[in-house]
Amino acid sequence: MPPKASTTPDPEARPPGRTVRITDVAAAAGVSAITVSRALNTPDRLTKATLRRVLSAVDRLGYVPNLMAGALASRRSRMIVAIVPTIATPMYADALQAFTNAMSQAGYHVVLGLGGFDRREEEQLIITLLGRQPDGLLLVGSAQSAEAKKRLAEAGIPTVEIWGDASPRADLQVGFSHAGVGEAVANHLCDRGYRSFGIVSSDDIRAMERLDGFRRTVERRGGRLAVQRLMAPPSTIMEGRRSLAPLLRALPEGxxxxxxxxxxxxxxxxxxxASGVAIPAELAICGFGDLEIGQAMKPALTTVSVDGAEMGQLAARCMTDRLAGNPIPRRIIVPVEIIQRETT
Amino acid sequence: MPPKASTTPDPEARPPGRTVRITDVAAAAGVSAITVSRALNTPDRLTKATLRRVLSAVDRLGYVPNLMAGALASRRSRMIVAIVPTIATPMYADALQAFTNAMSQAGYHVVLGLGGFDRREEEQLIITLLGRQPDGLLLVGSAQSAEAKKRLAEAGIPTVEIWGDASPRADLQVGFSHAGVGEAVANHLCDRGYRSFGIVSSDDIRAMERLDGFRRTVERRGGRLAVQRLMAPPSTIMEGRRSLAPLLRALPEGxxxxxxxxxxxxxxxxxxxASGVAIPAELAICGFGDLEIGQAMKPALTTVSVDGAEMGQLAARCMTDRLAGNPIPRRIIVPVEIIQRETT
DNA sequence: GATTTTGATGGTAGCGTTACCATATAATCT
DNA sequence: AGATTATATGGTAACGCTACCATCAAAATC
Structure with a gap:
């Protein structure tokens, strides 16, 4: 059984086990490596015929470009680092999910950095993450340590901050005023005739800002803040249950x-x-976040709606525009809405 | 103001705006580039003195190693790609969070791939993600498209699958038998004397496997499956609320x-x-997942506990062991427990 | 028809790091 | 003391890709 034409070596033969490289595709398609690169990155710069030839070779060989090599050569990694305190919180998770999806659409991959609550660790994480040469950075909430902030600034890459406070730290911001939310809730409740107030809150920075706005407004409008329960994040339903009794005790008149x-x-x-307390007659309640659970409760929860997914999407748009060099606003305020349901 | 010693050029002077490279550190520390590399990667192979000298230069110059270049040269990216259907589900989010944290501890970064539910998109995503040259792969649930599976296999990198069914597809598995869960729940309910059954479920693959197990066991034990409500994921509280009435209609005797x-x-x-139906007297309920909400309800929900965070952690351990070349079991079964509370 | 312009393709030289081997020095042995 | 081994460091050549400039053919202009 003689080989058909063993004189010319098969251009698609490679030592087995070796990964397919761009030069293999080039050889198979009878073009140069750079042409293969162009076929994948800037296809309109090639003739229809060569393009087809190259793509067919890519397909035939199952070529998967080594994006690290490409990134090194082009100095564009097409990666975005997202630094999120935690994704065990639905709102952050929604934002991150929307962001990741949108960036993926635009050809970027997202590297996940879970900052957690330890500053030292966060700092270390940010530094090594910057070593990945990301093209952009998403901060959910702002970076905590000063050293980390300095490094981020020095990196000189587009940085979008969502869920942050209003401080002008980051390059680009997508968010809302937390203090403003507290103020709006206070006004809403005062308008509905409530005079005595309580607070149940986790003590993270952004929640505290909302509380400040709330407190100030309540006082300004002559209301009385009778009780305040602060607890470490994450917020849980159970903590809420435990809070009812002390709340009622402090607010005997409602x-x-x-x-x-x-x-x-x-x-x-x-x-x-469970204990037969009438809501809102004996106690009115306003939440924050507009999670599904609030809407699904009976009575349905009055709350503040902040669309995490929307913020993630906006952040992605912001990021891609900026990466493309388009001018973009430095700050985007997403609407925050009080959803009046049955508990106030 | 004459410069102090302008004859010898300052070894730390660089054109401004240029990033600090390993050679800059080397020059500043008076060693070669490779020594700097070793100082950061295999510090025990250096003298205490040189190590100190190098690290001090690293610190002084604020050197951040370019991990892409390192990855290209060493053929180890220290990245893991995690392919998750969605993180908008608490259980997947917990698993991913735990996994990411643990891998980060071990010096790996996690790139997030949200597969979603569109096969074509998932496939495309997996292919480009493989171009990042990950050292390992985490699959939450198994990959859907055949092409994607083929590519994954060809990539020849450690793959850990969590939350999967029991099929021996993946390299390594951390999971449990979904059918077994259904069976256990059926047995539990039959043992407690229930004879008529209903199902409320999303129609994703893994839920369906649990249902199959449940159904088979109910039938084997002479129970009657009276009603079955299937819906598209994601599962919501609201869908649950809407399901009560039809359930009661189909199960008039409880x-x-x-x-x-x-x-x-x-x-x-x-x-x-809300409608005054006594649970479990008029209807017994068993959930799945042991989310906080179930525990916090009144009456507290009987459910099946699957620890997502534990799975994520185990998957990470599995992955790091495998990457280190340690022998590891091909399959780890995490315990699944029925938590009897007040609704059955 | 000669010249300019445009567009498609290729050659070469990095991108910043680490693997590999070589070399120099110090420590250990007979 | 001389030979051997272990330890510390360095030089050079990749890793796989794209930027940059050069080249060449074809189309458009005069």
Whole structure:
């Protein structure tokens, strides 16, 4: 069985086990390596015929470009680093999910950095993550340590901050004023006639900002802040349940509570249901976050709606525009809405 | 103001705006580039003195190693790609969070691939993600498209699958038998005396496997499956609420429902509370997932506990062991436990 | 028809790091 | 003391790709 034409070596023969490289594709397609590169990155710069030839070779050989080599050569990694405190919180998770999807659409990959709550670790994480040469950075909440901030600034890459406070730290911001939310809730509750107030909140920075706005407004409008329960994040339903009794004790004539999370508010509602406390007659409740649970409770929870997914999407748009060199606003304020349901 | 010693050029002077490279550090420390590399990667192979000298230069210059270049040269990217259907589900989010944290501890970064539910897109995503040259792969649930599976296999890198069914597709598995869960729940309910059953479930693959196990066991034990509500993922509390009425209609003499998610079960409980249906007297409920909401409901939800975070951690351990070349079991079964609370 | 312009393709030289081997020095042995 | 081994460091050549400039053919202009 003689080989058909063993004189010319098969251009597609490679030592087995070796990965397919761009030069293999080039050889198979009868073009140069750079042409293969162009076929994949800037296809309109090639003739239809060569393009087809190259793509067919790519397909035939199952070529997967080594993006690290490409990144090194082009100095564009097409990676975005996202630094998120945690994704165990639905709102952050939604934002990250939307962001990742949108960036992926635009040809970017997202590297996940979970900052957690330890500053030292966060700092270390940020530094090594910067070593990945990301083209952009997403900060969910702002970086905590000063050293980390310095490094981020020095890196000189587009940085979008979402969920942050209003401080002008980051390059680009997509967010809202937390203090403004507290203020709006206070006004809303005062308008509905409540005079005595309580707070159930986790003590993270952004929640505290909302509380400050709430407190100030309540005082300005002559209301009385009777009780305040602060706890370490993450907020849980159980903590909410446990909070009802002390709240009722502090607010014997009734009043309204502002919770830093719908989870806490839902806990209040569950406990109220179990112990026959009438909501909102004996206690009005306003949550924060507009999670599904609030909407699904009976009575349905009045809350503040912040669309995490929307923020993620906007951040992605912001990022891609910026990477493409388009001019973009330095700050985008997403609408925050009080959703009046049955608990106030 | 004459410069102090302009004859010898300052070894730390660089054109401004240029990033610090390994050679800059080498020059500043008076060693070769490779020594700097060793100082960072294999510090025990250097003298204490040189190590100190190099690290001090690293510090002084604020050197951040370019991990892409390192990866290209060493053929180890220290990146893991995680392919997750969605992180908008608490259980996947927990698993991913735990995995990412653990891998980060071990010096790996995690690139996030959200597969979603579109096969074509998932496939494309997997291919480009493989171009990043990950050292390992985490699959949450198994890859859907055949082409994607082929590519994954060809990539020849350690692949850990969590949350999968029991099929021996992946390289390494951390999971449990979904059918076994259904069976256990059925047995549990039959043992407690229930004879008529209902199902409220999303129709994703793994939930369906649990249902199959449940159904088979119910039939084997002479029970009757009276009603079955299937819906598209994701499962929501609201869907649960809407399911109560039809369930009660189909189970007028009472019975027990198996829900594919605690969220659905919680909806049932909320609706029952709102309409005065006694649980479990008029209807017994068993959930799945052991989310916080189930534990916090009143009455507290009987459910199946699967620790997502534990799976993520185990997967990470598995991965790092494998990457280090340690022998590891091909399959790890995590315990699944029925938590008997107040709804059955 | 000669010249300019445009567009398609290729050659070469890095991108910043680490693997591999070579070399020099110090430590250990007979 | 001389030979051997272990340890510390360096030089050079990749890793696989794209930027940059050069080249060449074809199309458009005068």
């Amino acid at each position: 009043g309204a509570v502002f919770c830093s999370s719908d989870l806490l508010a839902a806990g209040l509602l569950i406990e109220a249901g | 019975g027990a429902v198996f829900c594919s998610s605690d969220l659905l079960a919680a909806g049932l409980l909320i609706e029952a509370g």
